[in-house]
Amino acid sequence: MIALKLAYRNLKGAGLRTWLNVIVLSFAYVIIIFNQGFLDGWSRQAREDMIDWEIGGGVYWNAAYDPYDIFTIQDGHGLPPSALQGLIEDNLAEPVLVAQAAIYPEGRVQSILLNGIDPGQTILKLPTAPLAADIDEIPVLIGTRMAKRTGLQEGDFVTVRWRDVNDTFDATEAKVVKIMKTNDANVDIGQLWVPMNRLQTMMSARGEATTIILSPEITDPPAAVGWEFKDYNFLLKEVRALIKTKSIGGSTMFILLLFLAGLAIFDSQMLAVFKRRKEIGTLIALGMTRTRVVRIFTVEGAMHGILAALVAAVYGIPLLGMLAKSGWAMPEVADTMGIVIAEKIFPLFSIGLIAGTTAVVMITVTIVSYIPARKIAQLNPTEAIKGKIS
Amino acid sequence: MADSRIITIDGLVKKFPMGGGWFTALSDISLEFGTGEFAGFVGPSGSGKTTVLNIIGSLDSPSEGEVIVMDKSIGELSHGEAAKLRNRHLGFIFQTYNLLPVYTVYENVEFPLLLLNMSPRARKKAVLEALEWVGLTDKIKSRPAQLSGGQCQRVAIARAMVKKPVLVLADEPTANLDADNSHHILETMETLNRELKTTFIFATHDHKVIRYLKRKISLEDGRVVKDEIVKAKRKVKE
């Protein structure tokens, strides 16, 4: 208690110097909390978007399918396993057939993936209903990014050329029946969604599928022979890794600011121990142990952390609170990068994040305060009282 | 004259390392002090006055011999035990006042009581009483920087006296004060000595102080050359 009071008074007495240290430290606080909160928010939104638009409650892959190996796509399909038949009939699992193809918008060739899906599906948010259109051309659903890249608009026709299971090329006309807006670039860029039965016919792969998307309602996926179940841990790996890379940038800034503030506090502490020898000697003469004086000076330095937290709260809470509510608009370029990202990210400032940051800041500040204060223990009180250097 | 003995110094030697060898600042000092004394070490600069006071105050330790203060042998105390002795029984008054600059007068005086974990009510009573002794009740909210040297030293006296210690050690308490202030302060201390039976030991070469002493111990080159009881107080203002 004495330590806190004395420390606070001394800090206040130190004036501008203290406040400079405190303000830099508060920047470190707010920046890291904003950065991490932003990434946590993005992470949560990306996860939700992917669940809604792409992966449902997890995905079964045909054992021969590997999306990273373009050649497997041609062979990686088969009849859905009997274990999943019931779920498929109950609309709790949705087969998707994937095929390589090329389109020729405005005469230029562009290679794409055709995704066959039941227009009546309900697991994903994909607006597949228009695919049920009874037209001669193949009805096609694409995303806004894809529309932009191809210049296609709703009602436009485009030539699709594909290679069927017998390795023969074929071509037909497709009609864009719907352009959808989605945060999940994975179902947008390079993807054409077509009715399942049309694609199966085109591919001569009646009843077959490449992947089977499970409904999020199913919590324990049944085992299926010839199919591998990919859970969230696997499917969200990429987006997690991406966000982790992004977090390094923010952390660097945080570490830099923390380092600067730490250095300044260290310096202030060195100076304080030197300039206030007389006070130290007096405290010892008044009956304080050296350890206690060391503690007072350590608390004094560490109090920078507390003040910084308070200052950070003063401008950080309204600022970050506003961002958490109104969201952070992402630049349009992010949208075209092929990552799962919403137009607006709503940062997620968790208690854990705030407590964790506070702990890191407090520990750092305490250490940089303690190291110079430790010198006090070696001070000769009889000389310190006189303000002499020993 | 002394009711009971509170300090026993026996064969005290203090050496400081100097160059390759040792410098003997105090050699073979043996003295006793009792409760209620108003004594002082006098002598020229460098004679060892401060050194002996520091050892009595447990801020330094003897090289040889024994110094017993309140039944504690100074040389054998740990840092913690020495701190406890100072905290409970000793008051210090310094040449340069040594007040805590960020604290008000009131808080400076209260400080030793905080270390004693006294209750807030008892603290308040003691602080106001001590400030009354030194005549500074109207300055309780001031900071040391706003006070004159004499006022600062009075705050320091109040701080030393507030816990009613057995012994107050004052090293050149008047060195930075003019004659009027010096007398004022010494009269205050003399009164406290008389009324509270607090033992005062000074280190000084200031004649204004020496005049008030009831016992004068003269040091020269670290030796006691004279130890005299001064009967009649020569209280002459210059």
Ligand SMILES: Nc1ncnc2c1ncn2[C@@H]1O[C@H](COP(=O)(O)OP(=O)(O)OP(=O)(O)O)[C@@H](O)[C@H]1O
């Ligand atoms: N820490 C130390 N290291 C070395 N020598 C010291 C130390 N402290 C004191 N001395 C020496 O011991 C001697 C006595 O010093 P002390 O400070 O006790 O003198 P003093 O009588 O108080 O003098 P003054 O009237 O100038 O205050 C001096 O010669 C001084 O140089």
Ligand SMILES: [Mg+2]
């Ligand atoms: Mg001296």
